[in-house]
Amino acid sequence: VQRTFSILKPDVTRRNLTGAVNARIEAAGLRIIAQKRVHMTRAQAETFYGVHRERPFFGELVEMMTAAPVVVQVLEGEDAILAYRAVMGATNPEKADAGTIRKDFAISMGENSVHGSDAPETAAQEIAQWFAGNEIV
Ligand code: ATP
Numbered sequence: 304v305q306r307t308f309s310i311l312k313p314d315v316t317r318r319n320l321t322g323a324v325n326a327r328i329e330a331a332g333l334r335i336i337a338q339k340r341v342h343m344t345r346a347q348a349e350t351f352y353g354v355h356r357e358r359p360f361f362g363e364l365v366e367m368m369t370a371a372p373v374v375v376q377v378l379e380g381e382d383a384i385l386a387y388r389a390v391m392g393a394t395n396p397e398k399a400d401a402g403t404i405r406k407d408f409a410i411s412m413g414e415n416s417v418h419g420s421d422a423p424e425t426a427a428q429e430i431a432q433w434f435a436g437n438e439i440v
């Protein structure tokens with residue numbers, strides 16, 4: 304069993320799609336073992352996306368992630384990292400497979416509805432940024 308870190312991005316909370324996206328997560332066999340709604344500060348978003356600091360879209364990304372509340376989550380399941388990325392779909396929603404969250408809900412490459420960790424090391428780091436151990440049950 305593995306854990307991954309997930310964010311339901313501002314385009315999801317703004318359109319009241321939190322439950323709809325969570326239904327997709329649960330249907331994929333992933334269990335939501337921690338969850339809270341937070342309004343990210345600029346500093347928190349810059350830390351979270353630090354790996355993209357030099358990319359041309361970084362400013363836009365930080366603006367977007369701080370524009371409205373998000374839902375941060377820890378998901379648990381068999382091969383959770385890959386399983387979640389499969390149900391998320393491609394970063395660019397136009398390229399996402401049918402039935403994926405991004406295909407069905409995302410607005411654009413930036414407002415692409417969800418984040419999921421890309422490896423065990425980043426999952427552990429991201430979970431530690433947002434949750435205390437006793438919040439994960
Ligand atoms: P995430 O890390 O959010 O799960 P990802 O791993 O599919 O998504 P990354 O390449 O890590 O994609 O990019 C992180 C996020 O930055 C994307 O999810 C998207 O919101 C934003 N992003 C990436 N590329 C672009 C772009 N070309 N223009 C605007 N925003 C972008």
Ligand code: MG
Nearest residue numbers: 418419420421
């Ligand atoms: Mg990524």
